[in-house]
Amino acid sequence: MGIILMFTLWGSWMQDAYALPAFARKYQVNCNVCHTRQPRLNSFGEQFLENGYQMPGTEDGGIVEKLKYGDVTLDQVSNYLGILFGLNALENTQLRRDVPGSGDQTDIASPTILRMFTIGTFAKNVGFLVDSTTLFAQSSDLELGRAFVTVNNLGGMDWAHLRVGRLDPSAYFSFATDRPQFIPVGPKLAPPFGSFATPAVDRWAPMPSAFASKFYGLFDRSRTAIMPYESTLYNSDKELGIDLHGRPFGNWFLYQVGILNGGNERAGDSNHSKDWYVMTRFDYAQSDYFSANLSGFAYFGNHNAKVSTGADVSRSRYGVAARLRYKWLDVYGAYTIDRVTDLPSGMSATFDATASGVTVETHALVTDRLLLGVRFDHMDAGGLLATRTSATFLAWQAKYYLRSNLSMTIRHDMNLRDAEGGMSAARNLRNLFSMDLTAVF
Amino acid sequence: MRVQTLMSYWLCLSIAGLIGHVSSWAALxxxxxxxxxxxxxxxxxxxxxxxxxxxxxxxxxxxxxxxxxxxxxxxxxxxxxxxxxxxxxxxxxxxxxxxxxxxxxxxxxxxxxxxxxxxxxxxxxxxSPDLFRESPTVVDLPDPFIPFSLKSAQQGRSVYLEMECQACHGLDGRGTGATTLMNDLADSRGLQISSTDLTFPQSFKNGGTGQDIIRTVLTGLDGTPMPSYEAQLQGRSEDAWHLVNYVLSLSPTH
Missing domain, CATH: 1.10.760.10 (Cytochrome c-like domain)
Incomplete structure (x- = not known):
């Protein structure tokens, strides 16, 4: 509680700042020029992102003001370096009481996440991003996240932007996986861990179902279990590959194609078959404080997972998403269908090869500082028939911005299917309350 | 079947949109x-x-x-x-x-x-073609120019008080004048607006140099409560620059 009080007082004392994290400092604007509220992007921020971290319609990337290397000062370094610090101030989990060893669990004030990112431009039309994350709940190791180079405006303004490296494919989708407005709440796992072992899930992670793996009984190419709630495939937040996108006909149409390793690997590239994807997005309206867009994608997997026998299978995903913004209201949702092919012949009777998921989220900016949100998730799970369990969750969240880079969040996830019973993790979790503090510098 | 149907609809939508827009795009x-x-x-x-x-x-x-x-x-x-x-x-x-x-x-x-x-x-x-039909006339900057000095800034404080700048910007220039604190300031859209903190010239929307400040003082910021002081400072060139120098002196970095 002392830490919460410290953050609150600190927020009250701080003056309203113009210069905040990296880009805001670099361009001398406040966060809300690009964000509906940090971290979700607004239309202007989306176009800045699409243009490889350069102002929309330009090829500059800030090189006009760039100094010689010998003149670089800490001020200039801060134009490229950002730090996010998240604190899980309070977490209360209510599990079913009829399950042995369950009951309420409360955790107080544990540092959760430290994320460092550097983003910018090397030169005209050449940008970069590197981010690393430390999840203190799991280890104190610094894990490399995205790391890629962008080459922008190939063939003309907005014709083609290239990204190469570990990237987040869904960055331009109507409902981007990264920059979630709902704070991610992780799972609690117990042994067995290891090769072709599926950990016991003491607490389900209520992640967006449309982006989740959805299958029970799948493993990545390093034989680690892919949990059904994990973001994967097109919606992975970091996958090695090449991505091309652009708006050659104007703001109304965006195309995206890409090739990925698809193996869900932390490092290396054992999947020589490669996955590929295509996405198109239509944008409507740019006035009356209103805009809408509609996206569709197809992701074709190729030997990108394994089953417990060690055989390779292919996972593919097809999805649509829409987003609508009007004044203080922001609504977005996605529906995806996943398919597993190339199953060993002996498994076809015990493995459901199709799964689907839907996620709908809405936010309302009630005041300049208060953002209220609601999210609905439904997963029609696939995979091993003996263990697969569908899940349906409803969550609400209140996020209060003490400053535009400092927020306090209260979130409540409710399991809408806990009355159906069963011993699986997806039914065991009844309620999850959490309270977080996030600061971005 | 669901996947094929979904993709067919998507393909049709893509082609229809493309045909509809390419013609207007090419005509420009x-x-x-x-x-x-x-x-x-x-x-x-x-x-x-x-x-x-x-x-x-x-x-x-x-x-x-x-x-x-x-x-x-x-x-x-x-x-x-x-x-x-x-x-x-x-x-x-x-x-x-x-x-x-x-x-x-x-x-x-x-x-x-x-x-x-x-x-x-x-x-x-x-x-707004009507507005730009006639050539605009530029407001002349006061002549002679008075460079920054502490003496000039001190003289500028009396001009600051005479023009009642403190009502919005406060006696210390931090944007905490009585009118601001009462939340009485609104722009032409009726949205609440705060007074500029004159001790932080990096935040001046119309620029923080002496030339920028004199331009703001003489022309005002239309659509906001900041009026033009051109009439009040007519024939008082030196006072106008003293006022600018006083505003510059409020910045700790000046």
Whole structure:
């Protein structure tokens, strides 16, 4: 509680700042020029992102003001370096009481996440991003996240932007996986861990179902279990590959194609078959404080997972998403269908090869500082028939911005299917309350 | 079956959209104004809106419940001018804002080439053609120029008080005058607006140099409570510069 009080007082004392994290400092604007509220992007921020971290319609990337290397000062370094610090101030989990060893669990004030990112431009039309994350709940190791180079405006303004490296494919989708407005709440796992072992899930992670793996009984190419709630495939937040996108006909149409390793690997590239994807997005309206867009994608997997026998299978995903913004209201949702092919012949009777998921989220900016949100998730799970369990969750969240880079969040996830019973993790979790503090510098 | 149906619908939508837009896209000629429109539609439209009314989809989030919202170019109420209050800005005024941006709210578009910024300037004027029908007259800067000195700044304080700047900006210039504290200030859209903190020149929307400040004082910021002091300072050139020097002296870094 002392830490919460410290953050609150600190927020009250701080003056309203113009210069905040990296880009805001670099361009001398406040966060809300690009964000509906940090971290979700607004239309202007989306176009800045699409243009490889350069102002929309330009090829500059800030090189006009760039100094010689010998003149670089800490001020200039801060134009490229950002730090996010998240604190899980309070977490209360209510599990079913009829399950042995369950009951309420409360955790107080544990540092959760430290994320460092550097983003910018090397030169005209050449940008970069590197981010690393430390999840203190799991280890104190610094894990490399995205790391890629962008080459922008190939063939003309907005014709083609290239990204190469570990990237987040869904960055331009109507409902981007990264920059979630709902704070991610992780799972609690117990042994067995290891090769072709599926950990016991003491607490389900209520992640967006449309982006989740959805299958029970799948493993990545390093034989680690892919949990059904994990973001994967097109919606992975970091996958090695090449991505091309652009708006050659104007703001109304965006195309995206890409090739990925698809193996869900932390490092290396054992999947020589490669996955590929295509996405198109239509944008409507740019006035009356209103805009809408509609996206569709197809992701074709190729030997990108394994089953417990060690055989390779292919996972593919097809999805649509829409987003609508009007004044203080922001609504977005996605529906995806996943398919597993190339199953060993002996498994076809015990493995459901199709799964689907839907996620709908809405936010309302009630005041300049208060953002209220609601999210609905439904997963029609696939995979091993003996263990697969569908899940349906409803969550609400209140996020209060003490400053535009400092927020306090209260979130409540409710399991809408806990009355159906069963011993699986997806039914065991009844309620999850959490309270977080996030600061971005 | 579900997947094939989904993809078929998506393919049809893509082709129909493409045919509908390619024809209008190809028909655009390349005059300065039309080139300016193309740039506007990529660089400016998300905040200023398709029709220049300051109602783009990103406009609301920048300043949801308080000023400033992006400029509405159709009402001809330009804030940053070198011309008398109520008149149109010069082309150079528009070009300057595009180049420098507005601290806190609008990034600099110096990444556009000079030619492109002039093309956007030409296009912006199309939103309020009546306003730009006559050539604007530029307000003359007071002559002689008085360079900064502590003595001049001290004299400027009495001008500051005489003009009642403290009512909004406060006695210490921190933007905490009585009118501001009572939340009585609103812009032309009725949105609550705060007074500029004069001790932080990096945040001055119309620029923080002496030249910028004298321009703001003489022309005012149309659409905001900041009036033009051109009439009050008529024939008082030295006092005008003393006032500017006093404002400059409020900055700890000056």
């Amino acid at each position: 000629a390349d005059s300065d104004i039309q080139l300016g429109q193309k740039i506007y539609e990529r660089s400016c439209v998300t905040c200023h809106g398709e029709f220049g009314k300051g109602d783009g989809p990103a406009a609301f989030y920048n300043s949801a419940y308080s000023a400033p919202r992006p400029r509405d170019f159709t009402v001809g109420n330009y804030k940053f001018r070198s011309t008398p209050s109520g008149e149109a800005p010069t082309d150079q005024d528009i070009f300057r804002v595009l180049t420098n941006g507005i601290p806190g709210y609008m990034p600099s578009f110096s990444g556009l080439s000079e030619e492109q910024r002039w093309q956007v300037t030409a296009y912006l004027k199309q939103f």
